[in-house]
Amino acid sequence: MGLVARSAEAAGIPTLCLASALDITRAVNPPRAAFLDFPLGHTAGKPGDPELQRTILADALSSFASMAAPGTVRALPYRWSEDEDWKAKAFAEGDDRTARVDTPQYQTEEDRRKAEGNSPPSCPVCR
Amino acid sequence: MAPVDYIPRIRDNYARLGYKPYNWVFNGIPPPWAPLAKPLSECRLGLAASGGVYVTGQVAFHHKDDTSIRDIPTDVDTKDLRATHFAYDLSVARRDPNVVFPIDPLRRLVREGFLGALAGTFQSFMGGIYSTRRVSEELAPKLVSRFLEEKADIVLLVPV
Numbered sequence: 001m002g003l004v005a006r007s008a009e010a011a012g013i014p015t016l017c018l019a020s021a022l023d024i025t026r027a028v029n030p031p032r033a034a035f036l037d038f039p040l041g042h043t044a045g046k047p048g049d050p051e052l053q054r055t056i057l058a059d060a061l062s063s064f065a066s067m068a069a070p071g072t073v074r075a076l077p078y079r080w081s082e083d084e085d086w087k088a089k090a091f092a093e094g095d096d097r098t099a100r101v102d103t104p105q106y107q108t109e110e111d112r113r114k115a116e117g118n119s120p121p122s123c124p125v126c127r
Numbered sequence: 128m129a130p131v132d133y134i135p136r137i138r139d140n141y142a143r144l145g146y147k148p149y150n151w152v153f154n155g156i157p158p159p160w161a162p163l164a165k166p167l168s169e170c171r172l173g174l175a176a177s178g179g180v181y182v183t184g185q186v187a188f189h190h191k192d193d194t195s196i197r198d199i200p201t202d203v204d205t206k207d208l209r210a211t212h213f214a215y216d217l218s219v220a221r222r223d224p225n226v227v228f229p230i231d232p233l234r235r236l237v238r239e240g241f242l243g244a245l246a247g248t249f250q251s252f253m254g255g256i257y258s259t260r261r262v263s264e265e266l267a268p269k270l271v272s273r274f275l276e277e278k279a280d281i282v283l284l285v286p287v
Contacts, residue, residue: 001177001286002154003259007267008282009159013173013274017284022130027151030284031158037130041215043178043285044232047223053232058241064167064281070160084128091137095144098213100255104187107209107221114184 002028018043018060025073033073034060038080039090052078152259164280173246173279175270177254178220178227178287179212187211188253194265196273198248205231214255215287227287246277254287 002025005015009031017033019025020043025033036043036056045053056078063074080086106112134151141149163170179188181197188195190213199208208228210220220227228251236242250273256262274282 001175001254001284002152002158003262004175004267004270005284006154006158007263007271008274009161011271011275012161013271013279013282014161014163015282015284017286019286021133021286023132023134024151027134027153029154029156029158031160035130040133041178041217041219041287042226043176043287044226044229047219047226050225050231050235053225053229054235057229057232058236061167061172061236061242061283064163064170070158087128087131090131091133091140093140093143095141096216098190100191100213102189102191102193104189105211105213106187107211107217108183111183111187111209115186118184 002030005030005032014064016060016063018057022073022075029071031070032063032067034063035073035075036060036078037075038078039086042080046080149257150259167242167281168240169243170280171244171246171278172233172242173274173277173282174229174233174249174285175274175282176228176249176251176285176287178210178215178224178251178285179253180208180210180220180224180228180251183207183209190253190255192256192258192261193253194256194261194269195252196266196269197251198273199228199230199251200248201230201234201245203230212253212255212287227285229285233283243280246274246279248273248277250274
């Protein structure tokens with residue numbers, strides 16, 4: 001996402017990365033970043049907690065006005081839980097990722113049916 | 128407790144599994160900087176997120192260096208959002224897509240007057256593209272054109 005941030009910024013659009021992996025964020029070095037110390041997959045808050053999501057977004061977005069130097073990373077003050085057991089486990093062992101296949105991976109079969117019904121004809125002369 | 132250091136942790140873990148080392152990007156070149164031109168309450172916000180979110184009816188992302196993007200109308204019914212990805216636990220995002228695609232809190236911030244407006248569409252894509260060249264030559268230019276077409280004054284980027 002650092003490359004996307006840099007491209008947008010070079011085109012004149014201010015950006016802010018909201019991110020949960022501090023070392024990766026520092027490595028890609030975007031113009032502005034707000035760091036939320038939550039497990040990966042929860043970049044914008046906790047599920048089913050609209051108040052916290054709203055607070056996190058407003059706090060992060062306020063960085064647009066407060067940050068003054070390129071490469072600034074601001075730590076947001078929210079904690080995932082009282083204990084931090086999740087940190088010991090995250091990506092520590094094994095590989096839970098699924099195979100990297102190159103066909104569309106639908107959440108549901110119904111999604112597949114709807115999308116395939118919406119697709120343009122595959123044969124160019126049939127258009 | 129200190130934040131997780133993902134780069135050494137993933138490097139060590141994958142080395143134990145016998146994988147080829149992943150080439151992490153370390154960008155020592157100072158980032159460009161576009162100053163904020165007006166207050167947030169007057170800004171039109173764009174968003175790009177890499178959690179693999181799509182709207183039911185759209186073609187889903189695939190999981191192998193997919194550099195395509197999906198335009199998500201910002202008046203979308205949150206119930207119609209879906210998530211697909213190979214590298215993070217999808218159960219949470221499928222229950223509440225706002226954790227990786229914060230559409231509801233952003234709509235609320237517009238209603239509250241904190242933000243001026245949202246772009247007509249937000250952009251979604253699939254993270255985990257292993258080719259830096261394809262990100263910089265294919266994906267980033269497409270996203271930036273969409274931000275410009277949507278007349279976004281500022282853009283929030285939400286990686287996973």
